[in-house]
Amino acid sequence: xxxxxxxxxxxxxAKTVDEESVKAVLSAAGIAVDDSRVKALIAALEGVDIExxxxxxxxAPVAVAAAPAAAGAAAAAEEAAEPEESKEEEEENAMAGLGxxxx
Numbered sequence: 342x343x344x345x346x347x348x349x350x351x352x353x354x355a356k357t358v359d360e361e362s363v364k365a366v367l368s369a370a371g372i373a374v375d376d377s378r379v380k381a382l383i384a385a386l387e388g389v390d391i392e393x394x395x396x397x398x399x400x401a402p403v404a405v406a407a408a409p410a411a412a413g414a415a416a417a418a419e420e421a422a423e424p425e426e427s428k429e430e431e432e433e434n435a436m437a438g439l440g441x442x443x444x
Contacts, residue, residue, distance in 0.1 A: 352391045
C-alpha cells in the first residue's frame with residue numbers, strides 16, 4: 342500500500358508520478374524501496390487519469406449515502422430478498438475502477 346500512497350502523494354503535489362519521485366517519497370518515509378515494485382506500479386499507472394479514478398472512487402459511496410430514507414427502507418427490504426452473490430458482484434464492480442488505478 343505504501344507504494345500506492347507514495348504515488349498519490351506525488352500526484353497531489355502536482356509532480357510527475359515516475360520512478361524517481363516515488364522512490365524519493367518512499368525513502369523519505371524510511372521504507373526500503375523495492376525497484377521492481379516501483380517499476381510495476383509506474384507501468385500500471387501509465388495511461389491512467391489519477392484524478393478521474395479518485396473522483397469515481399469517491400463518488401460511489403456518496404451516491405449511496407445520498408439516497409432518501411424512505412427509499413432506503415424499500416431498498417433494505419429488496420436486499421433481504423436478493424441472494425448474497427448479487428451483493429458481492431456489486432462490490433466487485435464498484436472496486437473495478439480502483440483495480441485499474443492500482444494495477
